[in-house]
Amino acid sequence: MRFLLATALFIVSISLLLVGLAQRTIWAPPATFTVSLKGEVLQPYLVIPQEALALMSGDASISASGEGSVFIGVGAEADVSSWVGSSNQAIAEINEEGDSLAVSEKLGTGELANPAGSDLWQSETVAEGFSTLTVPSGDDLAVLVASDGTAVAPENIVITWPIEPPTLTSNIFLGSGLVLLVIAILFNLFAVRKMIKNRGPRRKVPKAPQGPRYRPKKTNYDLPKRGRRSAARKIAVVPLSIGLVFALSGCQSVAVPIPTPSVSESASVSIVDEIKPAVTIAQVSKILSKIQEVVAKADESGDAELLKTRVAGPSLSLRETNYVLRSKSGDVPLLAPISSTLISLNIISKTDLWPRSFMLVTGASDELPQALVIQQLSPREPYKLTYNIELLPGAAFPDVSAPQEGSIPLEPDSLLLKVKPLDLATSYGDVVDKGTESEFYNLFDLLGDQFYDQISATQKAQPEKLADATTTFAHVLADENVISLATSDSGAVVALMMTDTWEIRPNNSGSVVAVTGNERLLLGSEVSTQGVSTQYGNMLLFYVPISDSTQKIKLLGATQALLSIRSL
DSSP, rough: HHHHHHHHHHHHHHHHHHHHHHTTTTOOOOOOEEETTTTTOSSEEEOOOHHHHHSSSSEEEEEEEEEEEEEEEEEEHHHHHHHHHTEEEEEEEOOOTEEEEEEEEOOOOOOOOTTOOOOOOOOEEEEEEEEEEEEESSOOOEEEEEESSSSOOOSSSEEEOOOOOOOOHHHHHHHHHHHHHHHHHHHHHHHHHHHHHHHHHOOOOOOOOOOOOOOOOOOOOOOOOOOOOHHHHHHHHHHHHHHHHHHHHHHOOSSSOOOOOOGGGGSSOOOOOOOOOSSSSSHHHHHHHHHHHHHHHHHHHHHHHHHTTTTTTHHHHHHHHHHHHHHHHHHHHHOOOOOOOEEEEEEEEEEEESSSEEEEEOOTTOOOEEEEEEEETTTSOOEEEEEEEEETTOOOOOOOOOOOBOOOOOTTOOOOOOOOGGGHHHHHHHHHHHGGSSSSGGGGOOOOOOHHHHHHHHHHHHHHHOOTTEEOOOOOOOOOOOOEOOTTTEOOOOOOEEEEEEEEEETTTOEEEOOOOOHHHHHOOSSSSEEEEEEEEEEEEEOOOOOOOOOOOOEEEEEEEEEHHHHO
């Protein structure tokens, strides 16, 4: 009996295991879900928004092929939309059935441009004939597919999502099969043990023959035939078990259907996403590397046009003047190089508008640390170095938000700070001119401010050196592009350009003003009978506390260089 039951369990367990394995192999659904947009895109740009990428769960793989260059870029959805702007474009959208994508066109008047190399892309690929790129799921990302930005986008575009096959049913079959197999083995072991214990199966000993006996005959008796019915019952167990196996396997002979794509919940539920930082840490590293490379090449060659591709504003003005001086004399040193070695500080503006900016501190072991302020004025422009400011010795930055969280940009005329960013240059200049008599003196922390000490000392000493001349000083804001990013204590780190103008006029008609050094190179003369007006550019970095704070404004860094000189 035990052997028979074990055999039946063994057959059932093997059947269940085979069904479970079949569901993992020959009956398994496709490993991917694919949507093809072949021949549907007739515009230079194809935008695949985040909602379309969420048609199926998992990372979407974008493949595009066609004649010529093939570009695929991934960026924040707002960035992709801003870059394309009002240009002619095609948009991939979920169809009415919610199980595939359809392409719609949006015509516009915007200019066409090549999207390759834009600082907005978190990842991109450009190749001839074929490109592929994987888009991580879970982020607010969109995809832009194009050729060179002017020709029609690649003809063949395929979007593929991985499908995770359902394993619940197969796990039940495999688990049940293993359990029954173990039970069958145990039944066999118990049967063998019982057989060994009893020294094998016992046989009935035949009885001795007996003489005839009288047995009265009775009618109307319906006695069962001994042994036949029970034997029949025993024999029926095997066919019944086999029938059960085939019935079970027959029930599972249909493959598991492919999961039906469903429209993302974001399509029906309005969710206001929190504004994210303008760039990721990976983008910061890529942008910084590009800027460093361009500046190094331009410094070596003195090519101002090359410099303009990655440098703007005050940084561009100071370097252009340096290039002019170097063209006049080989003794003029280069300005401090731009290091691509990040130290620690990284402040990224938290905005989805333009202009955008971020600050970071760089510097190798043999260089002075520099605070770099990098800005993008519009979606299609590259990020450019606007300020590069050497930090003062011992400068301590205030606490700022983590790069992943971002810092809120403040308007130049913000009244939330102790001094409006636009008024910082004139306020600080007034303190340089008047010292303790300035109405702004108590607003600034001048202890350890080496820049203030040197500039104010020079101004005080200049009239004594030039007794036969009249010297005047003026400190004004040179560029209204003042960049301010909020700190953790609601203050701000502010970068600006202050221009110092020094005018020297001789008091006597026979007197002249002697000009030396770099000033002589720019002026082209060693003396001036009418006097000279010299401008110096000061890129300054301040920490400005909130208006009701007891803290004072502190200068964190300063870089000064000659801008121009002219005769009066």
